[in-house]
Amino acid sequence: MTFAAFSEIETSHVDVGSSGTEAVVPWHPPPSYPPPHVKASGSTDGRAIGSLITAIAGILLGLPAGIPGMVLGTIAYFLGKSSVSRIDSSQGALGGRGVAVAGWVFGVVAMAIGSVVTLIWIVVLLVATAQPSAGG
Numbered sequence: 001m002t003f004a005a006f007s008e009i010e011t012s013h014v015d016v017g018s019s020g021t022e023a024v025v026p027w028h029p030p031p032s033y034p035p036p037h038v039k040a041s042g043s044t045d046g047r048a049i050g051s052l053i054t055a056i057a058g059i060l061l062g063l064p065a066g067i068p069g070m071v072l073g074t075i076a077y078f079l080g081k082s083s084v085s086r087i088d089s090s091q092g093a094l095g096g097r098g099v100a101v102a103g104w105v106f107g108v109v110a111m112a113i114g115s116v117v118t119l120i121w122i123v124v125l126l127v128a129t130a131q132p133s134a135g136g
Contacts, residue, residue: 043093045099048079048083048087048096048097050079051103052106054072055080055103058073058076059110062110063113066116066118069118073107073110077108079107080101084104
């Protein structure tokens with residue numbers, strides 16, 4: 001009959017044999033997790049963060065000027081879509097899918113804001129240049 005007894009801090013494993021003698025078996029701690037050479041699972045993809053930052057900058061710059069919002073929004077959209085596909089194909093090694101989706105959605109918003117503001121600026125410039133001069 002074999003009986004295994006562990007000490008309170010689990011530093012050794014003791015087998016009690018059929019003859020009643022105890023044999024001490026060395027105890028090895030479990031390996032560290034995650035191994036140092038493996039990238040931590042679920043770390044946020046850099047493109048996802050870049051997409052969100054670019055989209056926010058596009059919204060902020062697109063409100064007064066328009067064209068920067070269209071340019072930065074387009075960049076954020078493609079960065080976000082690229083990041084989502086990378087995260088989906090990484091099998092859990094990369095995280096940040098929500099950040100990537102937020103980046104490409106805000107990229108679309110930045111493009112829309114930039115387009116509307118640019119259209120408003122064009123109309124304002126056309127109206128301002130089409131006014132007949134008062135000295136005429």
